Amino acid sequence: MDKLADFYQVSVVLTGYNRSRLMATGIGEEYFEVLTSLVPGKIIDELFICSRALAHEYKGEALNEKFREQILSNDRLGPVARNILKMWYLSLWYQLPQSWRETYGVPSQTPGKYQDIDFVISENAYIQGLVWPALGSHPMGAKQPGYGTWAFKPGEELTRINLGTDHPVSDIEEGNLS
Amino acid sequence: MYLSADKQKRFTPITSISELHQQLQLAIELEFSTLPPYLSALYSIKENTNNCAYQVIQSVVMEEMFHLTNAANVLIATGGSPALNNTDFIPSFPTRLPDGEQWFEVSLLKFSPEALQTFKYIEEPSENVPGKITIGDFYANVEKGLTYLSETLPPDELFPANTGPQIAHKYYYGGGGEITPVTDLDSAMFAINAIIAQGEGIPDRCWDPDKPFPLEEGTGIASGDHQLFMQPRELAHYYRFNELACGRRYVCGDSHNSGPTGPKIPIDYAQVYNMKPNPNSGDYAFAPELAALDYEFNRIFTLLLDQLHNAFNGDPELLVPAVGTMFKLKELAQELMRNPIPDSPEQYNAGPTWQYLKS
Structure with a gap:
């Protein structure tokens, strides 16, 4: 299994968005590049293996719990997983916590391109942050919502005409596929 | 002319x-x-x-x-x-x-x-x-x-x-x-x-x-x-x-x-993006996530046609939210196009199918 696929697998569990939704942002590979530039390969591998194993054994709420217990609460893997989550939602890389850096950080994974400091990942990443759809909002100044739509409550423009209840809403639409 | x-x-x-x-x-x-x-x-x-x-x-x-x-x-x-x-x-x-x-x-x-x-x-x-x-x-x-x-x-x-x-x-x-x-x-x-x-x-x-x-x-x-x-x-x-x-x-x-x-x-x-020519819902038969994205596109597309229809039939103010709907449609179309169709021999990407959902 290639590592990018592993990255999407762990990202699906972390973000709650399915793989196609994540690929739809068009910037997953960029996040992957940032991650692999700044975090040692062995720790990334460990995270991916652990995430795959948990997803294989557990589903739904149980997976959620095990993920919190074994990954997010883990000294080594937790900060990395949280940084992946923040990349997807906020399009930012946050400097890893000092204690983590002192214990696991390896200087200059790829000198020059990325440094382990706080930074906006790219112009396009800002536009594609998951925080916007999660809020029912849009990235200000970067994705037009249409003139005057700012006067509507989030989601309101979609409810002004009732589509009726004849449309099936499947589980997959809720992002439950992993 | x-x-x-x-x-x-x-x-x-x-x-x-x-x-x-x-x-x-x-x-x-x-x-x-x-x-x-x-x-x-x-x-x-x-x-x-x-x-x-x-x-x-x-x-x-x-x-x-x-x-x-x-x-x-x-x-x-x-x-x-x-x-x-x-x-x-x-x-x-x-x-x-x-x-x-x-x-x-x-x-x-x-x-x-x-x-x-x-x-x-x-x-x-x-x-x-x-x-x-x-x-x-x-x-x-x-x-x-x-x-x-x-x-x-x-x-x-x-x-x-x-x-x-x-x-x-x-x-x-x-x-x-x-x-x-x-x-x-x-x-x-x-x-x-x-x-x-x-x-x-x-x-x-x-x-x-x-x-x-x-x-x-x-x-x-x-x-x-x-x-x-x-x-x-x-x-x-x-x-x-x-x-x-x-x-x-x-x-x-x-x-x-x-x-x-x-x-x-x-x-x-x-x-x-290598969009498949004339995408249709059959292309996503084995890709439920893409089928869901395409369904979402068509749902928004249907909403847009409803809004336009009503705007042209007595309620022009509906064009204000309709423009917002157009932008949503654009986002969803691009989201589909960024996704490869799994196992496509031609390595095609997905694309919207433009269907009105109500009969």
Whole structure:
């Protein structure tokens, strides 16, 4: 299994968005590049293996719990997983916590391109942050919502005409596929 | 626009108001049917690449929506009701255009030379294809019918009082042209004329394809916006697309037959998502996540057609949220295109299927 696929697998569990939704942002590979530039390969591998194993054994709420217990609460893997989550939602890389850096950080994974400091990942990443759809909002100044739509409550423009209840809403639409 | 005797024979003359309404409804369907092909190509262009091509296609899309609105306003002004919210409104691709142009087929394609060739067919100037009918010819027949009816019917029968509200210019922004209220023959002809001019240009009757374009009036290459709306001079759609197809700008001294010989336009067909031609829901039969994305697209598309339908039938204010819906549609189309179709031998990416979901 290639590592990018592993990255999407762990990202699906972390973000709650399915793989196609994540690929739809068009910037997953960029996040992957940032991650692999700044975090040692062995720790990334460990995270991916652990995430795959948990997803294989557990589903739904149980997976959620095990993920919190074994990954997010883990000294080594937790900060990395949280940084992946923040990349997807906020399009930012946050400097890893000092204690983590002192214990696991390896200087200059790829000198020059990325440094382990706080930074906006790219112009396009800002536009594609998951925080916007999660809020029912849009990235200000970067994705037009249409003139005057700012006067509507989030989601309101979609409810002004009732589509009726004849449309099936499947589980997959809720992002439950992993 | 002038319609030659030969071309006139290919159309049924409009002799009653109900026939006029039928043709104007067809005009709305015709204008709308150009949007999925144009938007498929537009949204397949990768972010921040092919800027010139992106702007050109977008400018044409904006004007197609203007045409749709003009046709709908004429229909409303003559006592008709545009119908946009049904499954027959939108063709299934590949398709022939609904105005009876049988000589080419329109597919949903990624931005590519093939797509541009189709776009040129859609916008083909009438003079360029003497034996075939074009969108301009179709509208020339509508104009002829309007003139005929204005001569044979009392004015308040052709343009009755107390018709529903038309779409006003304030709802249309960011594109060429200006929406003007339709109240009589002159304003109706003006609205239809603007459609023809933007698409094909307004050539005079002595059109000569070898005559160099001095970029002056009546040469057939300009869109007419500068004459009709006092706006900056622009090329008609056909010539805008031809610039992209040839990868060069028109300059003074070029003729229809010479094509553009000016500066090169940077175009990179590799910076395009490899959308499967004419995507259909069967393509996602084994990809439930993509099927869900496409369903979401169609749900928003259905909402848009409902909003437009109601906007043209008594509630023009609905165009404000409808524009928001259009932007949502764009996002979803791009989201589909960024996704490879799993196990596709051609390594195609997904694309929207443009279906109205209610029956």
